[in-house]
Amino acid sequence: MTDAQWEVFSYQGVIGAAVLYFIAMLAYFFELASLRSAARLTAQEQEQHEQAAGGSTQALVATPRRTEVAARLGLVLTVFAVVVHLVALVARGLAANPNRVPWGNMYEFTISGTFVVALIFVLATLRTDIEWLGPLVTTFVVAALMAAFLGLDDAVLPLPDALNSPWLVIHVVSAVISTGAFTIGALLSGLYLAKERSTSTTGYLARVPEPKVLDRLSYRMHAFGFPVWTFAVLITGPIWAHQAWGAYWNWDPKEVWAFITWVVYAAYLHARATAGWRGRNAAILALVGAATLWFNFIGINFFSSSSQHSYAEGAAPETSVVVGLAGPVEAAEEVGVVVGADHARA
Amino acid sequence: MTDLKPDLQQRPSHDRQATALPTDLTARELGRWTWRQLTSMRTALVLLLLLALASIPGSVIPQENIDSLAVSQWRDNHPQLAPIWDRLDLFNVYGSVWFSSIYILLMISLVGCIVPRLFVYARALRARPPRAPRHLTRLPESASYATDESPEAVLERAATALRGRRFRVDAGADAVAAERGYLREAGNLLFHLAVIVVLVGVAVGSLFGYKGGVIMLNGDDYGFSNNLTQYDDFAPGALFDPDVMEPFSFSITDFQVDWLTEGRRAGMAREFVAELDYAIEPGGETRSYDLRVNHPLSIGGTDVFLIGHGYAPVITIRDGDGEVAYSGPSVFLPTNAQTFESFGVIKAPDARPDQIGLEGTFYPTFAMGRDTEGNLTMPASVFGDAIDPLVSLFVYTGDLGLDDGTPASVYVLDKAKATQVVKDDGQPFRMDLRPGDTVTLPDDLGTVSFDGLQRWNKIQVSRSPGKMVALAGVVLALIGLLGSLFIRPRRMWVRARRQDDGTTLVEVARLDRSSAGDPEDGAAELAEVVAALQGETPETKNSKREEDES
Numbered sequence A: 001m002t003d004a005q006w007e008v009f010s011y012q013g014v015i016g017a018a019v020l021y022f023i024a025m026l027a028y029f030f031e032l033a034s035l036r037s038a039a040r041l042t043a044q045e046q047e048q049h050e051q052a053a054g055g056s057t058q059a060l061v062a063t064p065r066r067t068e069v070a071a072r073l074g075l076v077l078t079v080f081a082v083v084v085h086l087v088a089l090v091a092r093g094l095a096a097n098p099n100r101v102p103w104g105n106m107y108e109f110t111i112s113g114t115f116v117v118a119l120i121f122v123l124a125t126l127r128t129d130i131e132w133l134g135p136l137v138t139t140f141v142v143a144a145l146m147a148a149f150l151g152l153d154d155a156v157l158p159l160p161d162a163l164n165s166p167w168l169v170i171h172v173v174s175a176v177i178s179t180g181a182f183t184i185g186a187l188l189s190g191l192y193l194a195k196e197r198s199t200s201t202t203g204y205l206a207r208v209p210e211p212k213v214l215d216r217l218s219y220r221m222h223a224f225g226f227p228v229w230t231f232a233v234l235i236t237g238p239i240w241a242h243q244a245w246g247a248y249w250n251w252d253p254k255e256v257w258a259f260i261t262w263v264v265y266a267a268y269l270h271a272r273a274t275a276g277w278r279g280r281n282a283a284i285l286a287l288v289g290a291a292t293l294w295f296n297f298i299g300i301n302f303f304s305s306s307s308q309h310s311y312a313e314g315a316a317p318e319t320s321v322v323v324g325l326a327g328p329v330e331a332a333e334e335v336g337v338v339v340g341a342d343h344a345r346a
Numbered sequence B: 001m002t003d004l005k006p007d008l009q010q011r012p013s014h015d016r017q018a019t020a021l022p023t024d025l026t027a028r029e030l031g032r033w034t035w036r037q038l039t040s041m042r043t044a045l046v047l048l049l050l051l052a053l054a055s056i057p058g059s060v061i062p063q064e065n066i067d068s069l070a071v072s073q074w075r076d077n078h079p080q081l082a083p084i085w086d087r088l089d090l091f092n093v094y095g096s097v098w099f100s101s102i103y104i105l106l107m108i109s110l111v112g113c114i115v116p117r118l119f120v121y122a123r124a125l126r127a128r129p130p131r132a133p134r135h136l137t138r139l140p141e142s143a144s145y146a147t148d149e150s151p152e153a154v155l156e157r158a159a160t161a162l163r164g165r166r167f168r169v170d171a172g173a174d175a176v177a178a179e180r181g182y183l184r185e186a187g188n189l190l191f192h193l194a195v196i197v198v199l200v201g202v203a204v205g206s207l208f209g210y211k212g213g214v215i216m217l218n219g220d221d222y223g224f225s226n227n228l229t230q231y232d233d234f235a236p237g238a239l240f241d242p243d244v245m246e247p248f249s250f251s252i253t254d255f256q257v258d259w260l261t262e263g264r265r266a267g268m269a270r271e272f273v274a275e276l277d278y279a280i281e282p283g284g285e286t287r288s289y290d291l292r293v294n295h296p297l298s299i300g301g302t303d304v305f306l307i308g309h310g311y312a313p314v315i316t317i318r319d320g321d322g323e324v325a326y327s328g329p330s331v332f333l334p335t336n337a338q339t340f341e342s343f344g345v346i347k348a349p350d351a352r353p354d355q356i357g358l359e360g361t362f363y364p365t366f367a368m369g370r371d372t373e374g375n376l377t378m379p380a381s382v383f384g385d386a387i388d389p390l391v392s393l394f395v396y397t398g399d400l401g402l403d404d405g406t407p408a409s410v411y412v413l414d415k416a417k418a419t420q421v422v423k424d425d426g427q428p429f430r431m432d433l434r435p436g437d438t439v440t441l442p443d444d445l446g447t448v449s450f451d452g453l454q455r456w457n458k459i460q461v462s463r464s465p466g467k468m469v470a471l472a473g474v475v476l477a478l479i480g481l482l483g484s485l486f487i488r489p490r491r492m493w494v495r496a497r498r499q500d501d502g503t504t505l506v507e508v509a510r511l512d513r514s515s516a517g518d519p520e521d522g523a524a525e526l527a528e529v530v531a532a533l534q535g536e537t538p539e540t541k542n543s544k545r546e547e548d549e550s
Ligand code: HEM
Pocket: A265, A266, A267, A269, A270, A273, A274, B014, B015, B039, B040, B041, B042, B044, B048, B106, B109, B110, B111, B113, B114, B188, B192, B195, B481, B484, B485, B515
């Protein structure tokens, strides 16, 4: 196939995956809806259900068959979507000449990040009971893919010179993976806060396990994400920055925010290590962490003019000399940690 | 969370919470109280969050040592705020007193927290696993069963099984106590100590290191040797000593850019190579190096980076007397990183009768822009490579402000006392030159010729001692972190007692001491140990097992 064909193929793949996620999401919603109608069963029936389920708090979730089928279907479709998503990512890399990793701009970063979110979810279902997160994950992924498609789409451009470093691959892989883990962690922490207040016995929140379990799962996502983020931001990032810019740490806005994210998550882990800060406060800190993470990806671009990364074309100050190569380097970092004006837009 | 209580008792140093201020204090008590506050876990948390918060302004306000140009522009635009910002050190957040005091407090707190914990840990390492609590089955993870075996046989098997599972085992008269996962605390201590190592490495770099930039014209005629006078900009650390500067020298013999002319990516540049000839010391052997992005040249502890490039039109100015008043390449600075449209000035202070100054734009690939109707609009450069180079200059004469001794930037023309040369119709006189062109200036001022094109590179030289220390620190921190997060310290006890009916009651309990023990894993481990105990004795009666979800 030619590059252009690969590119079209990749777009089709992303659309296909988005559609699959969407149907998975509908299946999950159907599951929830039928749970709700199950809850409207007569009191007597309810009692029977409760007995059948051993009287646990999850009694109402003792589900009729079609609910179960819907949930299964949701997961299976999500798995298919992840596979198609992966194919689309690979195709995106093959569409570039020379072939490369698909992390050249924000569109590519977003489709990679959402892939990791979905993949982590699917892998997590193998290890632990977390299928109930399906509706949230699919909704998030569908929304992010739509945003990527509508707002961030960009041509397949080759990686500029500065991106031609193995450190880029390692740096970005780890940044994307930890972003995915933190994102799922944030979904769980948000759920924790909602569940903690909720007394509802029907609907989604009733389907979700106890706050204690949510808290623990969220912690595990963060405990997985934090070392990976440390590796991305404090090891590979500086090594690469040193090679490309001549200084391993520049206090560039993107670095600053990656650092802030790191510190907030360190505080989160700390907070949990002291008994008093478990649960609620920790969940709030986790959401703050996710806010800094996503602000770095989306916001810095629009707010900061002094970043070596966010690079406005033609706005280079007249007496600034570091222009020539700053472009590519900046593009490098833009995919790297987090954000970026895509100066590469042709 | 029942499993936390033992923690609280056994690790006093870090779980110490801020205590209430005693009412009547001696200085000593006050000191102790302050120290306890400072090293409390809650203070560490607050300081961490403060550090995050304090980092924010520096990402919003331009920073002096990162982009001093943006700072001066900001100052011009906000004349009222700038003095206040100055007083608050907001143009230098990461070097400011208030920012430093946060992380220094954090470090003090860290040391104050870590050192006692090191001792506690050293003791814990030698300690035997704590004795079995009286009511084993009250622990959240426990099981019990009765068997015909003798208690001794059960306990012996328990000790073997637990040792086989790499527990440290202490066999008592009626119970076996076991513990494993000591490395978690070691990992945690390593992580916190490594944070200090990183900070030391970074501090050494910023105190003793330096970073400087120089714009170098290409060609053997232009050399650089590593000493202070040769830099265009230079940022030394507070304790920098010029004697550490390695005495190397280099020149750029050639510079190549691979411009893409076809396909979607046309107009982009890839593969920048500056060919260097360098010598490690004066008179030393000359070597070559292809300096590329991502491939700095390391000489001793110093690194040389290629960070920019641009054009330098070679211009000759003859004055009204026909004498050469200026001749040579002039560095034009890119104003557009894609097309390399560049701005520059040329000064000929020796021109007679009047000084001559030129100011204008260089277009590597010149084209007239067209609007949607096809009318000619602004001139522009359409490509970064020098395919159709053109320099377009305005002329000034009079006093260029160079004679009064104040230093002037070579990139700025002081027009305060100069007058712009105009055409007969009063419009500014502008000349557009292609290489080889010569233009005669009005009013017998002289001539200007565009002889050819040179290139320049921006080279950055930096020395950051301690960077390997910092790197080693982060790597150690990461290793420690992994240990701290994923090693699960836990204890297990097995008690066996003869009951009145002659059978032996065996109780097994497990206590997860980490904050995130996984109940499924915990239950699995408990079940495995129980299975191992019951191993060869299928005649088990009355099996009972309890698990708690917590
Ligand atoms: C630069 C500042 C600091 C950073 C970045 C930091 C980071 C961390 C992180 C990421 C953890 C989580 C590891 C885990 O859960 O096992 C942790 C745990 C811990 N930190 Fe810190 N910390 C800092 C300062 C301090 C200080 C000043 C203290 C003492 C007052 C402290 C005491 C502890 C303790 C006791 C734990 C372990 C809790 C447990 O065993 O679960 N840390 N720290």
